[in-house]
Amino acid sequence: MQRHDQIIIKRARRNEHDVGHGGAWKVAFADFMIALMALFLVLWILAIVDQSERKAIVAYMNSASLFDQGVGNPFDSSSSMSPIDFGGEASDLSSHDAAMTVTSFYDGNGDGQYTESLVQGTYDTQEQLKVLAKVVEExxxxxxxxxxxxxxxxxxxxRIVLQDDYRQNMFHRGSSELTPFFEDLLLELAPIFHKIQNPLIISGHTDAVRFNRNRSEKSNWELSASRANVARQTLIAGGAPENHVLQVAGMADRAPLNPNEPDASENRRIELFVLTTSAARMVETLFKGPSKAEDGPAVQQAREHAEFNQPVIRQDFVKNS
Known part of the structure; x- marks a missing residue:
């Protein structure tokens, strides 16, 4: 007699409540809470800052990188008198000096696509300067x-003015460290100064925001001079001849572009002045002074009066008498 085994299939009943006890809802809830906290943070920032501070935040975010060790934190209030300080460039103390080293170099030879239309030489006439201006604008x-x-x-x-705007800051707050955008811009400009033979004046300018005297004895004079020198170093690193630089000056806030708003961002700038031959000669005369052969009767008379009014030591008077 043939034996037939009966196959029994047992199906387990599903518990309809098991799905609710999983962990997927926890992940979704955590994402929701993070998004809600981010929303509250944005609303809080919008409530406590004004329009100028919002522009400063945008400019910082455009010029900063999470991988840049030296950028700093715009929300760092350790050196500020207020909980949050998004103010002018001079509100923080500088951790850099005027002799900082440019970390990125550009091997400029003056043969780039923007300088091909320039002829090696000195640009003195208005027509020549307009051609040079067109190249810089392009x-x-x-x-x-x-x-x-x-x-x-x-x-x-x-006159070439490099300045901040609502998107980009030229320097990090209170320091002479160039942001990458403006460092690249100066390196792009360097081959132009390699082609032309005109002397160059570099001047640094700040806004009217002052340093905190309780934390530092520095002022906008040191800051503007340091920034101008950093601009000089960057141009030289890009290929500009060092002997073409006639003067590097710090002007602090004495020549604002916007006098009605001395704390405005456009007042923070670097100016590159390409001098004509006659203007360069005039600047050199101011510092060198006239030679003795060129002295007139008035200068000679003034020198004699000055020598006559020099203090006399008693021993010399007795010796001469």
Missing amino acids: LAKQASAEGNVHVDVTPQGL
Whole structure:
């Protein structure tokens, strides 16, 4: 007799409540709470800052990187008198000096696409300066820096202004460290100064925000001079001849572009002044002074009066008498 085994399949009943005891809802709830906290943080920042401070935040976010060790934190209030300080460039103490080393170098030879139209030589006439201005404007356009570069042709030469805007800051707050955007811009400008033979004046300018005297004896004079020197170092690293730099000056806040708002961002700038031959000669005369052969009767008479009014030591008087 053939034996047949009966196969029994046992099906387990599903518990409808098991799905509710999983961990997926916890992940979704955590994502929701993080998004809610981010929303509250944005609303809080919008409530406590004004329009100028919002622009400073945007400029910082555009020029900063999480991988940049030296950028700092815009929310750091350790050196501020208020809980949050998004103010002017001079509100924080500088951790850099004027002799900082440029970390990125550009091997410029003056043969770039923006300088091919320039002829090696000195640019003295207004027509020549307009050609030079056109090259600088085209370079700024290609670098997406139209709002940061302004060019003016003057009787004394070409004035190139590099300044902050609502998107980009030129220097980190209270320091002479260039942001990457403006460092690259100066390195792009360097081949132009390699082609032309005109002397160059570099001046640094700050806004009217002062350093905290309780924490540092520095002022906007040191800060502006340090920034101008950093701009000089960057241009030289990009290929600009060092002997073409005639003067590096710090102007602090004495020549604001916007006198009605001395704390405005456009007052924080670097100016590159390309001098004509006559203007350069005039600047050199101011510092060198006239030679003795060129002294007139009035200068000679003034020198004699000065020598006559020199103090006399008693021993010398007795010796001469």
